[in-house]
Structure formats: C-alpha cells, structure tokens
Amino acid sequence: MSDLKDRLLKELSNSVVDMDEVKTIEIAQNFVKHNLDAYEAIDKGLASGMERAGKLYEEEEYYIPELMMCSDAMYAGLDVLKPHLGKNEGGHKHKVVIGVVEGDTHDIGKNLVKIMLETSGFEVVDLGRDVPPMAFIERAKEIDADIIALSTLMTTTMENMATVVQILKDEKNNKIKVMVGGGCISPGFANKIGAYYASDASKAVKMARSLVEKTIVC
Amino acid sequence: MLADKMMPMERARALAKGEMVDRLPCNPNVANGVARIYGCKISEFNTSARTIANAQIASYRRFGYDGVRIFTDLFPWAEAMGAEINFPDDNTANLAKPAINDISGIFNLQPADPYRDGRLPIHIEAMKYLIDELGDEVGCAGGIVGPFTNAFFLLGIENLIKLMFKNKEVVHRACEVSLETCIRYVQAIIDQGLTPTISESMSSCTVVSPKHFREFGAPYIKRLVQYINSKGKPVTMHICGKTAKIWEDVVAMGIAGFSIDNVVDLKQCKEQIGDRVKILGHVDPSAILYAGTPTDVRRAVIECVQQAWDAPKGYVIMSGCSLPVETPFENIEAMMDTAREIGYPVDPEKLNKMLSGHNYSFSRYNE
Numbered sequence: 001m002s003d004l005k006d007r008l009l010k011e012l013s014n015s016v017v018d019m020d021e022v023k024t025i026e027i028a029q030n031f032v033k034h035n036l037d038a039y040e041a042i043d044k045g046l047a048s049g050m051e052r053a054g055k056l057y058e059e060e061e062y063y064i065p066e067l068m069m070c071s072d073a074m075y076a077g078l079d080v081l082k083p084h085l086g087k088n089e090g091g092h093k094h095k096v097v098i099g100v101v102e103g104d105t106h107d108i109g110k111n112l113v114k115i116m117l118e119t120s121g122f123e124v125v126d127l128g129r130d131v132p133p134m135a136f137i138e139r140a141k142e143i144d145a146d147i148i149a150l151s152t153l154m155t156t157t158m159e160n161m162a163t164v165v166q167i168l169k170d171e172k173n174n175k176i177k178v179m180v181g182g183g184c185i186s187p188g189f190a191n192k193i194g195a196y197y198a199s200d201a202s203k204a205v206k207m208a209r210s211l212v213e214k215t216i217v218c
Numbered sequence: 219m220l221a222d223k224m225m226p227m228e229r230a231r232a233l234a235k236g237e238m239v240d241r242l243p244c245n246p247n248v249a250n251g252v253a254r255i256y257g258c259k260i261s262e263f264n265t266s267a268r269t270i271a272n273a274q275i276a277s278y279r280r281f282g283y284d285g286v287r288i289f290t291d292l293f294p295w296a297e298a299m300g301a302e303i304n305f306p307d308d309n310t311a312n313l314a315k316p317a318i319n320d321i322s323g324i325f326n327l328q329p330a331d332p333y334r335d336g337r338l339p340i341h342i343e344a345m346k347y348l349i350d351e352l353g354d355e356v357g358c359a360g361g362i363v364g365p366f367t368n369a370f371f372l373l374g375i376e377n378l379i380k381l382m383f384k385n386k387e388v389v390h391r392a393c394e395v396s397l398e399t400c401i402r403y404v405q406a407i408i409d410q411g412l413t414p415t416i417s418e419s420m421s422s423c424t425v426v427s428p429k430h431f432r433e434f435g436a437p438y439i440k441r442l443v444q445y446i447n448s449k450g451k452p453v454t455m456h457i458c459g460k461t462a463k464i465w466e467d468v469v470a471m472g473i474a475g476f477s478i479d480n481v482v483d484l485k486q487c488k489e490q491i492g493d494r495v496k497i498l499g500h501v502d503p504s505a506i507l508y509a510g511t512p513t514d515v516r517r518a519v520i521e522c523v524q525q526a527w528d529a530p531k532g533y534v535i536m537s538g539c540s541l542p543v544e545t546p547f548e549n550i551e552a553m554m555d556t557a558r559e560i561g562y563p564v565d566p567e568k569l570n571k572m573l574s575g576h577n578y579s580f581s582r583y584n585e
Contacts, residue, residue: 157309192509
C-alpha cells in the first residue's frame with residue numbers, strides 16, 4: 001500500500017516537472033481512487049514537483065515558460081485533489097496580498113510567486129495587475145495580512161512601490177512587511193525604499209517564510 | 219556640466235576611422251524621461267510627432283549624448299496590428315489586450331502599414347523632424363521591437379508561451395507576420411534617413427530558454443537583421459536580462475552592435491564577442507541611475523569602462539536598459555561628465571586613480 005503511495009507521489013511530482021497536465025490529472029485521480037490522503041498528494045507530490053521545477057529554474061535548466069507549464073500541470077492536479085481535502089487542514093495560515101503595481105500589466109512573475117507561496121502554505125490574495133498603491137493597503141488591513149508582495153517588470157512603475165511602503169510608514173504600520181520583486185528591481189532599490197527584495201519566485205518564498213517567522217519572534 | 223570638444227557625429231566618424239577623439243561615446247538611453255526635460259506629458263507622444271521630436275531634441279541639447287532615437291514604448295507595432303494599448307496620462311504605454319484572443323484569429327493577422335496604422339505614421343513623421351534638425355550632429359535612430367517580442371504582444375504573453383509547447387505552428391505564423399511588419403517599418407526608418415535599432419526584450423534568457431529562442435526567435439530576428447544589412451545599414455540590438463547563452467546566436471545574425479543589460483558580465487561579454495560586434499552597456503538604470511547618487515553613477519561608469527574600453531570593435535558607455543522616467547537629471551549629467559572626465563584614449567591607470575581618489579572633481583561639477 002505505502003509502496004503504491006510512494007510510487008504515485010513520485011509520479012505526481014515527476015509529471016509536474018515534466019509539464020504533463022494530462023498525466024498529472026490521471027495520477028491525481030488514481031491517488032484519490034485508492035483513498036490515499038489528498039493533502040499528502042498536494043504536499044509531497046504537486047508541491048514537491050513545483051519545488052524541483054523551481055530548482056531547475058535556479059539552475060537555468062528551466063525558464064519562465066517551463067515553470068508556467070509546470071504550474072498548469074500542478075493546478076490541474078490541484079483541481080482533482082482539492083475536493084478530497086479534509087476540512088481542518090492547515091490551521092493558521094500566514095496571509096499575503098500580492099499584485100502588480102499600477103501602470104504595469106506584466107504578471108508572469110507575480111503569478112509564479114503566488115503559486116509558490118500557495119504551495120508552501122501561505123494564504124494568498126491576488127489583486128491582479130495594474131493595482132493602485134492604496135488598494136494593496138486597504139486589502140491587507142481587511143484580511144490582516146502579514147505581507148504585501150509587489151511586482152513590476154517595468155522601470156517606469158517602480159515609484160508606486162515606494163508609495164506603498166511610504167503610506168505604511170506614515171501610518172506607523174510596521175506590522176505589514178513589504179516584499180518587492182520583478183525584472184527591473186534591484187536589492188539597492190528595495191533597500192532605498194525600505195522593502196524586502198527577492199530575485200526570483202523561490203527566493204520570494206524563502207523571504208516570505210523568514211519574514212513571518214521574524215514576526216512571530218518579535 | 220563639462221563641455222564636449224566634438225559633436226557626436228564628428229566623434230563617431232573619427233572613431234570609425236581610428237582617429238583621435240575627445241571621449242568615448244556615451245548614451246544614457248533617456249527614453250520617455252525626455253518628457254520631463256521638455257516639459258510635456260508622455261501621453262502627448264501618442265498624438266504629436268512634433269512633441270516626440272522636440273522632446274528628443276531638448277534632452278539631447280541638455281545632455282549632449284551620442285544618439286537620439288524615436289521609440290516611445292514596446293507596443294506601436296502590435297497596436298498597428300490590432301492589439302489594445304493602455305495610454306496612461308503621463309506614463310509609458312502598456313499592453314491592454316493582445317491582437318488576437320483566440321488562435322483561430324491567427325489567419326486574420328495582417329502586417330501593419332507603417333504609413334497608415336496606429337501610431338506608426340506619427341513615429342515616422344517624428345523621425346523626419348529629428349533627422350532634419352539633428353541629422354548633421356548626432357546619430358539618429360528609429361527603434362523597433364523585434365519580430366519575436368512583437369509576436370508576444372500579438373498572441374498575449376502567456377498564450378504565446380503555452381503555444382510554444384502546444385502549437386508551434388501558430389507561434390511561427392505570428393512571428394512570420396510580425397516580421398513582415400518589422401521589415402516594412404525598418405524600410406520606412408531607412409527611407410527617412412535614420413538607422414534602425416532592434417529591441418528584443420522577450421528573447422532574453424530571463425524570459426525564454428535558449429532552445430526556444432533558437433526555435434522561434436532567432437530565425438525571424440536574423441531575417442530582419444539581414445534585411446537591414448542588405449540596405450547597407452548596420453544595426454544595434456538590445457536584449458534585456460540575461461543573454462550570455464545566446465551571444466553567439468545573436469552575433470551570427472550579423473548585427474554591428476549589441477547592447478547589454480546590467481545583469482550581464484560586461485567583461486565576459488567583451489571577451490567573448492567584442493572581437494565581432496561593438497559592445498554597449500551597462501550602467502544599472504534602476505539601482506544606480508534612478509536610485510543612486512551622482513557619486514554612485516560616476517563609480518559605475520568608471521567600472522564599466524574598466525571592463526570594456528578595449529573592446530576590439532568599440533565600446534559605448536550606455537545604461538543597461540531604458541532609464542526610468544523619473545531618473546534624476548543630475549545622475550544623467552554625472553554619467554556624461556564621467557565620460558568626459560575619463561577622456562580618450564582611455565588610460566587604465568587614470569581609471570584606477572579616479573576610483574580610489576576622493577571625489578574632488580564632483581564637488582566641482584556640482585557647483
């Protein structure tokens with residue numbers, strides 16, 4: 001039995017890495033059919049596949065298109081498994097409000113960060129693209145978010161990231177941490193505006209984890 | 219600001235002949251920030267050729283850099299082929315909706331007519347004003363987005379990415395019709411007497427793999443470069459982000475110059491391809507030019523020159539990508555002044571001294 005489970009978990013992970021949507025669905029269905037734990041399939045199958053894909057991306061074996069295809073496969077598997085999750089899974093989840101800042105409509109990077117955060121246990125509210133600074137703050141307060149994650153690809157819109165940080169600073173709201181990333185963003189820029197920087201999706205997850213852990217310690 | 223002893227055109231001609239010049243060419247790549255210098259809104263560029271040209275001219279006159287270009291955003295070609303564009307009041311245009319939403323629309327895609335469609339006629343008119351006014355003193359370029367990058371805006375970025383795996387034919391078809399638009403537009407640039415430059419941002423290894431670039435991007439971009447060369451014009455290409463893995467492919471297309479992003483190793487780039495193409499780059503437009511101080515800019519320019527001044531086919535001090543609109547003027551001035559301070563021929567000893575010494579020269583400029 002556990003041999004079967006281990007085999008299916010491995011296959012699930014592989015099918016995500018191999019960008020094979022159809023196969024991912026098949027294996028997920030097979031998993032459910034054998035009454036195996038859906039949460040485990042997500043955690044040790046799909047998420048493990050995404051994590052491996054993320055590693056391949058860091059090693060420049062995979063690129064953004066490959067990651068997107070992997071995430072499509074992962075989401076397809078997720079759709080099969082989700083209805084079979086128990087109700088009390090997870091417990092308290094840290095919350096992130098994510099979006100692309102106003103003036104920019106490139107959202108590939110943001111979508112990847114969102115997926116990676118979700119698969120690693122964060123609850124993510126996605127405001128989409130071209131989002132005004134105040135919208136991030138209002139939503140973050142509404143859901144009591146731990147982190148606001150801002151993305152932009154274009155140098156022309158970086159100013160809006162600084163605005164978000166500045167509003168929080170003006171309100172003396174230092175509970176909400178701001179993470180920034182995107183093609184044109186550098187550690188120097190993040191530092192200047194008082195935000196945390198992540199250079200890619202998997203580093204964003206590590207950064208988010210360390211930020212919420214710090215919050216707990218404080 | 220320090221004064222130049224030569225006009226950019228004079229400098230370029232002398233360099234080409236291997237003669238003495240006053241300094242290395244330097245192009246901060248001011249982009250839509252020219253609106254801040256001229257004092258107009260960026261959205262005025264969408265309707266007024268005169269304003270585009272005037273803003274370019276004003277910025278050139280203020281800083282004295284070595285190249286002006288008509289290029290307002292990445293989308294006029296996709297727009298002319300049916301894409302919908304957002305035009306913010308005072309910021310750079312961005313893509314609202316690709317030209318086709320469904321791949322069944324692929325056969326309806328038609329190449330654009332540069333004299334009729336979208337904003338292209340405005341850009342061509344602006345080129346005329348630019349070359350009339352500045353053609354004798356500085357190199358005038360018409361910018362175009364390459365056929366592969368433009369295809370992303372025709373099909374939608376995420377769509378095209380998925381189609382590279384699922385329906386290659388559609389991607390090729392989009393690149394082909396995109397190339398036809400590019401060829402017509404570069405012909406228009408050449409007809410106005412300007413030199414084309416190609417921006418191929420989506421070819422970047424930060425976006426697609428070298429394998430996909432070779433399959434879908436390179437064949438079409440190469441045909442565009444060959445077309446330009448067949449008209450007796452050289453062409454410079456810029457690709458954002460990481461590019462090391464595709465340098466050889468790009469050089470093999472027959473480009474004359476390659477402009478690199480600041481994430482790339484400039485020295486390595488010079489060593490690998492500097493014997494075949496001119497290298498342009500790569501002061502960080504975001505951390506240094508936008509967010510840094512004039513002192514940071516000075517240091518970054520010197521460090522770039524240290525890495526690439528001896529490039530066999532020549533080197534141009536440039537930013538790694540178009541400057542953010544709100545880049546402080548004093549940083550652009552600092553970039554130009556550092557090029558002037560370095561002078562020519564470049565003396566590596568002097569560069570070392572400039573880096574280690576205190577910034578006495580800067581306090582002098584800032585007066």
